Amino acid sequence: MQPRQAINDFVIKFANVNGTGSASANGMFAKAIFRMGIPVSPRNIFPSNIQGMPTWYEVRVSEDGYLGRRGGTDIMVCVNPQSMDKDVKSVDPGGYFIYDSTKPLDLRYVRRDIHYIGIPFTEICLREYQDARQRLLFKNVIYVGALAALLNIDFGILKDLVADQFKGKEKLITPNVHALDLGYKYAMEHFDCPMGMHLESGRAVAKHISDFDQILMDGNTAAGLGAVYAGATVAAWYPITPSTSVVEAFDKYCRRLRIDPGTGKKNYAIVQAEDELSAMGMVIGAAWNGARSFTATSGPGVSLMSEFLGLAYFAEVPAVLIDVQRAGPSTGMPTRTQQSDILAAAYASHGDTKHVLLFPATPAECFELTVKSFDLAERLQTPVILLSDLDLGMNEWMSPPLEFDDEYRYDRGKVLDAEALDALDERFGRYLDVDGDGIPYRTYPGAHAEKGAYFTRGSSKDEYAAYTEDGDAYVRNMDRLLKKFETAKTLVPEAKIKSANTRTDYGVMFFGTTASPSYEAVEILEKEGIALDTCRIRAFPFTENIEDFIRDHERIFVIEQNRDGQMRRLLLNETAVDARSKLVPVLEYDGLPVTARKIARVMRDYIKGADVVNLMDDPALKELQS
Amino acid sequence: MTYLRPNFRHPDSPTNELGYTRQYYEGGLSTLCAGCGHDSISAAIIDACFQMNIEPHRVAKLSGIGCSSKTPAYFLSGSHSFNSVHGRMPSVATGANMANRDLIYIGVSGDGDSASIGMGQFAHVTRRNLNMAYICENNGCYGLTKGQDSATMDRDSVSKKGDVNMYSPIDLVRVAIEVGATFVGRSFSGDKAQLVPLIKAAISHRGFALLDVVSPCVTFNNHQGSTKSYAHVREANDATPVDFVPTRQEITTSYDAGTTQEVCLHDGSLVRLHKAADDYNIEDRQEALQAIAHHSGEGRILTGLLYVDRDSEDLHDVLGTTRQPLNTLTQNELCPGSRFLDSINAGLR
Structure with a gap:
């Protein structure tokens, strides 16, 4: 199989041993791509261990600006013999396998459908460095140098990053740049650089990325x-x-x-x-x-x-x-x-x-x-x-960069200070619903010599904070807390709702890190003619537009990373709409971030199985989906 | 017991330097059993605060769960109070103290609250030397759940049901000294003459001051065979009388130099102990531990100020927090604003 070609759109994965300094070299690799102005999303997939166990670093490059996990691996950089078997198998057909060729590759690891690039990292380190620790650490820098040649990373940016990293320890800059150079030169001399999958700066990237000056x-x-x-x-x-x-x-x-x-x-x-x-x-x-x-x-x-x-x-x-x-x-x-x-x-x-x-x-x-x-x-x-x-x-x-509005003032809530206590005509009731929003007034200890002291307790109390086991007072208090939770609905951030270009009965709900791959999956399906409205939940209690979204759709996929569909259950529990048959769980819980491909596949299968006519019944698209 | 308290107070009731009567320092009516040692301790706290001219609103009262932890409702009604969860008062006190170092923190706990469910928090608040007076009202049993043995119950002490305790007791005083406490006293709820000055000294101490106060449970642990009964403690108490001399008060009484030990606390107040001639140096951790163990071995209860480190540094000193209470810092002082955020953004490109 011919090696696949792709510019600014691939997934590269590093298989390392943890505790060998690979994290900082890998971080430098990702940051260099970022500084080239190409959207990148790196992920550390690491063990609960300090040294010696397999660890992976997955970098997705996507000029379309997709930052969630895509799924699949195009390029594997194998620096850990322990996991080589698994790592070879995980490369997508047409992808690349970059390995340490100091020893000949075990024939069991040879696949016909992927492309091999052998670089003798260990041999170079043994030749260049005397100290065992240096041999270990610089191996990481050498493979980054080699990747710079193979993938067309701007070498000047890498040198700047080394300088940034060793600010204050300038002695270390020259040897690190030398190590980058060793890898770079070896790759340049032995391979056609850049390879089929590579980076190019200056190309157009997705608008939602290019509109901002990213961090x-x-x-x-x-x-x-x-x-x-x-x-x-x-x-x-x-x-x-x-x-x-x-x-x-x-x-x-x-x-x-x-x-x-x-x-x-x-x-x-x-x-x-x-x-x-x-x-x-x-x-x-x-x-x-x-x-x-x-x-x-x-x-x-x-x-x-x-x-x-x-x-x-x-x-x-x-x-x-x-x-x-x-x-x-x-x-x-x-x-x-x-x-x-x-x-x-x-x-x-x-x-x-x-x-x-x-x-x-x-x-x-x-x-x-x-x-x-x-x-x-x-x-x-x-x-x-x-x-x-x-x-x-x-x-x-x-x-996007962090923003802070200097005009904004903290909301410290309903607190009565000495002045407010003096101005108070009626008796201070710590748990009294004065404003009808369920939120009472409080005082800080020491605020006033004579007024405002109260007893805080986890046991039942009346409006004036006095202990009581009176059932009516208990119920009044519990009901006020419920009213306060209703007030919370008006204060928490609203869900972000985006409508598809065409009217649809299908919706998708997600939250947190499920958002990026979900938006991507929705775009994948959109290209296939499946329209989906989206609702990104940002808070609980659920804002009113969440209930509306559920009401307005026949089927809603709830995408989340747990086994039991916990957000779906919370929606069923805490919204007034009858949604049991509407909410379809889409779940991932293997411990790795859910991928766009998986979300798209599950929703596509469901919709197709539900016998919905595909608007673009194109054979070419069908092939893509298979 | 009666739920009516007479409002009558003698018009000539003495007032302290702030012009307050002792009544001003009282709290709600106790709902504990008549004769409970804890009520005597509440009264001693009232006396101590009245005599020290403390403004009640400058005190924060904290407690966990149990009979003892109910008592902050029965003294200093002009203070804020926090009756938290079982065994966790030390952490709530720690947070409160971090927020405002200028208040006086009085924690009330019991033997179940401190030596069982709260043993971890007790040990850690001690080693952090949080500036607070921590009073453990120790009766050797769980009163509020009707008399089960607690972890401070002495070995061979007999429960009301007649069972002999075969477990080794936890002595909070020794644990505290071992993990670095800087002020440790033991007293008896029935010995007000000793308890009131000890509470005053505990409040004056800068750092964590533990008072383990044996406080008999009249309902479940006051019988023959119990080592936490009034009768037993009265008999077995090896009490060292304690005087507390506030900062500005002239010292008028004099004692025989050989039997008096004076400790000047950081605020200039003085604790004076009237000791037996063969007594140990209370500023020596090892000597204190040995003396306590020795008395315990003899079946005696050594009470008084047992250990003090007068140069103690509290948690704020160790952390290097600012002198101003953190809860008074304003947004202008705390928020770096958008300009600094620009420089952070620049560093992330």
Whole structure:
């Protein structure tokens, strides 16, 4: 089979051993493509291990601007003999297999339908370097150099990236550039460069990418920075993959931005707690006392925090929780992605509880919605859970630049200060619904010498915060909390709805990282003549336009990355429309981000099976679909 | 018990320097059993705050779950209070203290709340040296669930049902000293003369101050054979009398130098202990642990101020947080604004 040709549109995968320094070389590879102005989306597919296990890095290049996983592999760069068998098999027909040719290739790995490029990485390293550690590290840089020749990466950009990476350690720049050069020269001398699949800068790229001056950023860093911009002063946390880098980013930016210039002291406090229970307790204690506070965790942490989330819901204390989801249940697959905490988060804790959820889909949204979550938590006096995931949180995504409106002021919610308490004619009732929106007024401890003190508790109380076991008072309070949740519907971000060019009874709903591949799948099907309207859910409680969307369509695919169709269940539970027969689950839960190809295939099969006439019944298209 | 409290107060009730009477420091009516040791501790807290001229609204009361944790409702009604979840008061107190370092934090817990479900949080708040007074009202049993043994119940102590406890007890005082506590005292709810000055000293201490107060449960653990009964504690208490001298008060009484130990706290107040001649140095961690173990081995309960580190640095000192309470910082001080965001964006291209 002839090697396939493609410009700025392919998937390349690196098979590495973890702990060998491959991550930084691979990151440099992806960033170079980004700097060439070609849309790129890199993904780390890594084990729960520090050193010695197989790890992969998948880079999708798409001038159409698709940032979700496509599915399939066009080019495999094999640097790990452990996984070679599997890696050879995973290359699409017509694709390339780049391997270390220091030893002859095992005949079992030879396929007729793919193209082999052997480069003696180990031999070059043995020749060039004496030190074992250097041989290991520079092997990564050498293959990036070789790829620069094979794929037509701008070598000057790579050199700039090396200089950026070793700022402050200038001694390391020359040897790294030399290693790049070794790979580059070898490839140039031995192969026709560039190969059939390669990069070209200066070509037109998708409008939604070219309209913005893009940045490359991971969601966790954006969320941590969002907490800085939101004015969070207390962060309490317990380390857990894949959320750890949220608080690390908060810490990093606070060290730059939150040091009091006069005293050198910190205008923030970060406490590494003994466990997630304690982390959430600290967040609640700080918020009760008038500071903006947050924590970041993953599924197991949410389980542990549930008791406290119930307290915050019932005692009406703000709390911001960033849940970077991973594959559960239990320890599950700690380094693999999923969207499987939806129900656990929505209903965390015993008794009748519901929590406000936000679903960011891009780093820019991680930033924006983190800022928003503090406003919502304080306005609604309740926990707000930002549901990100490993794919969004730990991978670098192309994103429009982060934006912040300097005119915007924090919404600190209904807080009575000393002045307001003095002006108050009636008796202060901590749980009194004064405004009819279910949201009562609160006071901070120490606010006033004589007024406003109240008793916060997780047990039943009346409007004046006095303990009561009176059934009527309990019901009044529970019903007010429900009313408050209705108010939340008007405050959370609306779903984003896009209509197809032609009228259709089919809709698609998705959220978070399912959005990118879903939009792509919808475009794939659109080209096949299948029209689908889309609805990207951004918050729970569900905004009114979500109910309308369900009402307006006969069949709606709900795309999500978990086994049980948790978002679908939440929609059935929490919307007034009868949707049981309308909502069709499209699920992926193998721990890898769902691909556009899979989503398109499942929806296509369903629609075809449902005997819908394809508007463009073209034989050529049919062949494409098979 | 009665739910009516007489409102009458003598017009000439003494007032403190702030002009408040002791009544001003009271709380709601206790719903605990008549004679409960916890009510005496609430009264001691009221006395301590009244005598120290504390403004109630500058105090935050925190508790977990259990009989002891209900008591913040029974003192200082002018203070905010947070009755949190079982065993987790230390974390709520930690967050609250991080938000506002200027309030006085009084935590009330029990032996179930601290030594069982909350053992982890207890150990960690101790080692972080959070600036708070932590009072454990220790009765050796679970009162609110009707008398089950707790983890502080002494070995061989007999439950009301007649079962002999065969488990080794957890002594919170020794755990606290072991994990780095900077102020550790033990007292008895029936010894107000010792308890009130200890509470004052605990409030004055900068850092984590634990008071383990043996507080008999009259309903479930006050019988013959219990080592947490009034009768037993009265008999077995090896009490060191304690005086607390506030910062600005002139020292008028004098004691024999050989039997008096004075410790000056960071705010300038003085704790004076009247000790037996053969006593240990309470600023020495190892000596303190040995003395406590020795008394315990003899079946005695050593009470008083047992260990203090007067140079203690609290969690804010360790973290290097600003002097100004974090909850008073404004958006202008906290938010870097769009210009800095531009430079961040530039670095991500």
